[in-house]
Amino acid sequence: MAERMDRSMYRFVLKHSGRQQLYILIFVAISWPIGFMLFDVPKQIINRALGGEGPPFSASVLGVYNFVFEGSQTIFLVILCVFFLLLVIINNALKYHINTTKGRTAERLLRRLRYSLFSRVLRFPLPHFKRTSQGEVISMITAESEPIGAFFVGAVVDPVFLAGQLIVAIGFILVQDPILGVAAAALYPVQMYVIPRLQKKVSALGKARLREIRRLSDHVGETVSGIVDIHVNDTSNLELTRFADRLAAIYNIRFEIFRRKYTIKFINNFLDKLAPFLFYLIGGILVIEGNITIGALVAVISAHKDMSTPWKELLNWYQQQADARVKYDQVVSQFDPDGMLDEELQHTEPEGATSLAGDIELTNVSLVDEDEVRRIAGVTLNLVADSNVAVIGGGSSGKDYLALLLARLAVPTGGRITVAGENFVELPESVIGRRIAYAGNTPFLQSATVRDNLVYGLKHRPLTPPEYDEAQARDRDAAAAEATRAGNIAHDYSADWIDYEAAGVDKPEALFERILEIFDTVELSDDIYQLGLRGTIDPTERPDIAEAVLKARAAMADRLREPAYADLVELFDRGTYNTNASVAENLLFGTPVGDAFNINLLPQNPYVLEILRKSGLVDDLITAGRSVAETMIEIFADLPPGHEFFEQYSFISSDELPEFRTLLSRTDRRSHDEMTEEDRVALMSLPFKVVVAQHRLGIVEEELQQKILTARDRFAADLPEELSSAVEFFDAETYNAAAALQDNILFGKLAYGQAEGPSRVGALIAETLDDLHLRGSVMEAGLEFQVGVGGGRLSSVQRQKLSLARALLKRPDLLIANEATSAMDPSVQDRIAETILKVRGGKGVIWIVNRAPMAAKFERVVVFADGRVAEQGAYDELNRDGTALHEMLQSA
Amino acid sequence: MSLNEEVEMLRNIPMFAKLEPSKLKLLAFTSERITYEADQLFFSQGDMGDAAYLIIEGEADVLVDTPSGELNVATLGRNDFVGEIAILCDVPRTATVRAKSRTVTLRISKDLFFRLVAEFPEMSVEIMRELASRLDHTTNQLRDALAASNG
Known part of the structure; x- marks a missing residue:
């Protein structure tokens, strides 16, 4: 039986930080x-040094020691004042030490609490x-435990400390005058x-607020994962x-809490x-x-x-304490x-090499x-070792x-499972997780x-410590010691x-x-x-690649110089305009790193504007921009706003189209100098997207191309130091770290429309790479x-293949595939299943197949119906008229 | 070759002849210009059709599979429009088209074509007119053929 959480916050605090x-x-x-x-x-300074008669002067220390001084009044005053200063220093040093110790203790407690919740x-x-x-769960481990942690700081010490201060103050007054003391208290x-x-x-309201907040975060989570259904x-x-309803409920509760808290404060202040x-x-x-x-x-x-x-703080503490208790109870009860x-089943290392091959x-x-x-009803099944x-x-x-x-992943509610003679239910996870692989x-x-996803199934405990230098090793030891102090792994x-051995x-x-x-086994190599x-590598890390x-x-x-390939790729060449690249790419002649030279925002960059001015390109680009805008308005004006063609083909979005229309009529017959800066940039940015070979607009002709080439050289030559890291220029002799591997190999643009x-x-790239x-x-x-999140950047087929690859990589004694290929084409499913059986070389495979015909590849077939074994045996034996298998094959 | 020249060529095709220039320009701008080297296939007989092609330069053979082998039924050149049946109805390609020399085409995809028709109903009227005149033409041919075989 698993141990329970400490139900009372104070028990938790005292147990783990009593000392x-x-x-x-x-x-x-x-x-x-x-x-x-x-x-x-x-x-005493007022009464004895200023108001007292002497010498001799005297002062009492805590009423137990009487200090007598024979010197002058001034020196007596100085002595008392210096003593006072000393007290102030000691008092603050003590407070500093107490506070840092409290802080450390509290942080450890919070760390322990979060760790035990997560574990x-x-x-x-x-x-x-x-x-x-x-x-x-997320909100409990992150947000809700935070205020509890803040409270841990003073859970035990604060009340004692504050009460102490209070008693000292009351005591002081009582010593001065009992009646006043009684009156004060x-x-x-x-x-x-x-x-x-x-x-x-x-x-009670705090409890309700917590419940509502949890529902709120639940609702947000649900919305994020169900966004598709909300749209459709x-x-x-x-x-x-x-x-809004939930917010209203929270608003009401919060306001009520607020009101009541201030009522308490009001009463308290008044009495005070x-x-x-x-x-x-x-x-x-x-x-x-x-x-x-x-x-x-x-x-x-x-x-x-x-x-x-201290009395006010004591009251504050009391309110916080009540609040933290509520939160602690609410969190812990959920865990x-x-x-x-x-816990033992998860953390016990197997003794010796336990095998589940049996x-x-x-x-x-x-x-x-x-x-x-009842999902499974009294199944008795004997699967011989190493069969599929x-x-x-x-x-x-x-x-x-x-x-x-x-x-x-489920524990039987009745009956018994043994694997290789071991009672399956009692095996630690370290045996099951390493010796059995499951692909869903x-x-x-x-x-x-x-890679991380692949080797995930091989990471059960740290095996080879990293190589640390002395300082790092010290830090690491300290970190480990601190983790242990907070009850962490x-x-x-x-x-x-x-x-690796696994x-x-x-x-x-x-x-x-x-x-x-x-x-190769799971046919993932091509993917x-x-x-x-499409990926990038870091050339400083992998100079060999x-x-x-x-x-x-x-x-x-x-x-690519061979006639058969001559027109397929237009290579980058500093001295030639690339008609398959956009004007922006031609100007930059490199890959932007970071946002400074973002291709879409290039004409807005001040440095780019300066280069355009120096190269005398501004007028040309504005003229070209007008021409692009006119064509776009002509072509797209009749389409309804928001039509998909805008996004796919137009240089101007449907929202901007009317603006450009007025811009054109506003600036018609005006010289470019008379336009506003904004209008000029708007027009100039249009031709930047033009790819000569693709768009056939006839506006970036030979002469303009030559000017852009001049600007390209100037851009590189004048590039200021602080921008030099914002672009990786195309250079035939150097590897471009910002570009994909394929772009580095190609070093050019795929020709449009071949x-x-x-x-x-x-195919040519593949051939070259193989050579x-x-x-x-x-x-x-x-x-x-x-x-990506949840593997979202891979297709569902790729995800299934990766999951099978992970299962195979750890060479389990038993591989369980639960419809693990269901997203793939039927022929691929059959092929992969067959290859996997071959690769497993007779080691155990249990495959829950999603298509009955797949069963033909297996030594043995078990047919399930209504939670029971309907029939079992060799495929050929079972595949005859009247069997459940036959029926399924017919309907498949 | 610029957009405007493509528009002029599209105008020569009866189906598009009466469309406004701006629509033709949209059609040309949103279509791809594709170059085929000699012997490359536009499409093969029996494929499902997904695009029609306007030949801008070069020549292409229209080939039909017959029991006695491949038969060259026509050679297409500049200004010819091919494959339009497949974008109007879902039938497999009735012939193979192969570039005879280096051929430049404007490829009008079925998807794009239908989206344009959906957006501009006047286009469908023109197309209907063109199809009706073709139907009339083939009906006449059939009648003549029947008359010839009966007589």
Whole structure:
């Protein structure tokens, strides 16, 4: 059974920071007498150094030691003042030490709290996730724990410290005059009675507010993931209203809390100000009657001021405490679901090399899900070691639940599963997660590179520590020690976690070869190759690839001179205008790095404008711009606004079209100098998008091209130092780090409108790369491709293939594929399944197939129906009239 | 070759003859200019049609598969419009078109064509007129052929 969270916030705080709290309390205790002296010394300065008669002068220290001085009054005053200064310094040093210690303790507690919450999420029973929303969990671990952490700072110490200050202040007054003391403290019992009562209601409201906020974040999360359905159903009004409703509820609760909090403050302030009233009245009478000195009254009043500060803070603390308690309860109660995985199962390292290669025996296994539906009903199944089995069945046959049971993503509610003689339910995750691989039909990919996703299944613990220098090693040790102090795991995240042995290789270099083999198995090689061509590499990190690419570039240039390829690519050449590149690209003649020379905003860049002016291009470009604008207005004016053609073809968006129309008529017959700067830039920016070969507008002719070439040279020659890193110029001899691998190899533009141009050039690139043995480098670049959130930048087929590749890479004893190829073409599915069976070389494979014909490739077929095994046996045996398999094959 | 020349050529095609210049310009601007080297195929007989082609320069052969082999039924040149049946209705290509020499074409995709028709109904009227006159023409041919075979 998994341990429970500490239900009470105070138990949590004391359990994990008891010693530090005690340490702080000792310092707090030390600070009390100093605090008392800070009140006392000023009074003695007034009464004994200024008002006293002597020599000898005397002053009492804490009432236990009497300091007698025989010297002059002035020196006595100086001594007392220096003593006072010393007290101030000591007091502040103490406060600093107490506060930093408190801060550190609190941060550790917050870190521990978040860590234990997250580690519990990892151990939640899987069905629990159906009921828990992502938004709520995120908000609990991030936002909601923050104020709890802030409260930890003073959870124990603050009340003691403040109460101490208060007692010191009251004590001081009592010593001065018992009646005044009683008067000053008389109202506190009233406040202590009234305020908790009011606070109770505020706490209840705080609870309600938390619930509402969680619902709000849940709603936001749901909206983000369901945005498609909102668009297709036109439910934005509904969602907005639902959101507004929740905001209204939160508004009401928050305002109510606000109101009540200030009611408490009001009562408190009022009662607090009653005390000075009593001081002035009673104290004043006592002074007039000569019963106390004015000095004493002034000291008492200043002591009361000092008293009201801790009292107010104490009250604040009380409110915060109530608030934090509510939050803590609300958070912690969400992290204690029943049936949580035991921590031991997750963190125990297997003893020796546990193998799960063996018979899989299901005895009378049943599975009832959380809705009380029987998914698997008394299945007894014996799967012999190292066999390959296809499981087929209809959509509700329960076959997918079998896959979940075998991957232990579900635990049977009845019966027993043993694998290789081990009780499956009790095996630690370290055995199951390493010896069994599971590939589902909608795999989850991390927002990281292809490589990271592949080796994810090999990272179970840090294996090779990174190479640290002395200082780094020290930092690392300190970090580990600190992690342990906060109850966190102390592994080194920067270590090499990849278990090469599990992948069947002995060193990191060999892993790459192995990955390539697996890509071939799951037919992912071409995809990764294409991603690689579109990817970039860092030439400082991989000078070998950069150099090889330059060789490929030269080889490519030679091939492109052959008559068969002559017109397919227009190579970059500093002295020639590239008709397949836009005017902007021709001017820049390089790849922009960062936003300074963003191709779309180029004409707005001041440096570019200056170059255009110097090259005498401004007039030409404005004239060309007018011509483009006229043509665009002529062609697109009749289309309704927002028509898709605008976005696809027009240089001017439908919104801007009317503006350009008025711009044209406004500036008609005017010289360019008379136009406003804005109009000129607007017109000038149009021809920047023109690609001569594509647009056939006839406005960027020979003469203008020559001028642009001059501007191109000037642009490069005059480029100021601070902009030099904003562009990587096209240079035949250097690798362009900002451009994709393919663009580096091509070093030119694909010619527009050549039939089959892209595919022929693609084939030529592939040929050139193969000749130079560069394919591997491209694959390496492909491995560095970022797959995006949830793998969104890959297609669903690519995601499934990657998931299978990951499953194969760790060479499991048992591979479970749960409709793992469902997104692919049927012929590809069959081919991949067959290759995988061959590659597995007889090691266990259980494949929940989504198409009955796939089963033909497997040694054994199990047919599921209604949560039971309907029939099982060899494919050929079962494939005859009257069997369930036959029926499914017929209908497939 | 600029946009305006393409517009002039489009105007020579009966189906587009009566369209306003701005519409023709839109059609030309949104269409791709594609160059075929000798022996490259525009499309093959039996493919589903996705575009029509206006030949701007060069020549192309129209080939039909027959039991006795490939038959060259026509040679197209500048100003010829080919493949338009396939963008008007969903039938497979009835012939193969192959570039005889280096041929430059304006490729009008089916998708683009229909979006234009949808946007400008007057275009469909012109096209209807053209098709009706073709139908009339073929009906006459059929009648003549029947008369010839009967007589």
